[in-house]
Amino acid sequence: PPPPPPPAPASWAGAGAGATMRFGRCGRAVFLSSGARVLGLGLGDSGEPFVYNCTTEEGEADAEGSDDVVAFVFSPSGTYLAVTADNKQLILFRTSPWECISVRHAVRRSTSLAITEAEDQILLADKSGDVYSFSIVDPQKPGQLQLGHLSMLLAVTVSLKDRFVITADRDEKIRVSSLEQPYIIEAFCLGHSEFVSELCIPSNHPQLLLSGSGDGTVRLWQYLCGTELDCFKMSDVQASGCQKARCTVTRIVHCKQGDYLAVLCDGFSSVYILQLDVVAQKLIHRQTIAVTQRAWDIAFDDSSGLWILDGGMVVIYQAQEGHWQATASCCPWKCQHQLSFSQNILQHPDKRKMEEAIHGQMEESQDSVIGNNYSSLYKVSLDNMAQYQWKKELRIHRTLNKRALEPGQLSGHSKRTRV
Secondary structure, X not given: OOOOOOOOOOOOXXXXXXXXXXXXXXXXEEEEEEOOEEEEEEOOOOOOOEEEEOOOOOOOOOOOOOOOEEEEEEOOOOOEEEEEEOOOEEEEEEEOOEEEEEEEEOOOOEEEEEEOOOOOEEEEEEOOOEEEEEEOOOOOOOOEEEEEOOOOEEXXXXXXXXXXXXXXXXXOOEEEEEOOOOOOXXXXXXXXXXXXXXXXXXXXXXXXXXXXXOEOEEEEEEXXXXXEEEEEEHHHHOOOOOOXXXXXXXXXXXXXXXXXXXXEEOOOOEEEEEEEEOOOOEEEEEEEEEOOOOEEEXXXXXXXXXXXXXXXEEEEEEEEOOEEEEOXXXXXXXXXXXXXXXXXXXXXXXXXXXXXXXXXHHHHHHHHOOOOOOHHHOOOOOOHHHHHHHHHHHHHHHHHHHHHOOHHHOOOOOOOOOO
């Protein structure tokens, strides 16, 4: 019998649009999303939480996409919040008081957002590899194309004083371009072996860049010259027996005090604390914070407190001599690993308001949350040699069968003799 055909190679499909929970804060403004529902909260204010549903606005949204929130970004001062959904909506909010300013629509589904330091424009990166700028001064103005990649964009950020726009794509490339003249490419940061999923510029070290990737590493760059300074492998700090074949870094946040970094990886039940040693140009692991359910998102506040969205609860960790300890009122379990626990930490003043807002406004939409799908972003090796060998063996098999037949049986009857 002829040889069986080899298995068909897996396709390199786009990223899934699984519903997820997102959390962020800037100053007194707190943002929380679950699926298509957005919650805005002003800490210290006596007003009610601001609730917005991305499905309520009529517009030109793509019927094939969901309404779930894909990405968000605060302006540097916390005055504005930009949110984009899988239905191509770009929604601009003002945070004090909370209100929706505009709803615009992107050309393609977006993946990441950034707001300039001047707070005059929003940069939107989409799945087709393009970056569009949307005006904040004129909130109804449509977006304008700024630059493009040949591959899907996954992250975008802006350098200090709005000099450069830094973009990361699915083909492991980090590009540094001029913001005013995006066709001028300053440098490339090359070294990741998988897609680049996260970018972060430390605010007190504007010459440095941190990147996270699907290869499970956090890398430190001097981005203007494209030099890699350090590479930290997240597999080195995972508990024994819990190493995964694939690890995607999904969030990197920076704390000015002490140059600490909080790193979040997809599917892991821990938050990793690293410290940036600027003199030695190294990333050093300092602490592993274990959570009870799932760490959806993380953020630092102005007093070095680390906020972790753990399942449907926001847990606040306060810095105590270089370690973050969960406040007793926000953490109902006792941690027994690297994280120490103290009953003497006072109740955080924002804890009660956060709990009431989450349970009163977001509890209904938490059941549909399933998480991101990064597995489809990984490269797939195409085994062309297996297909070639199968076709070759098939040709040999057919040739041998023909030779085994009698000469008169090749065509069913003998050849005619020429007269």
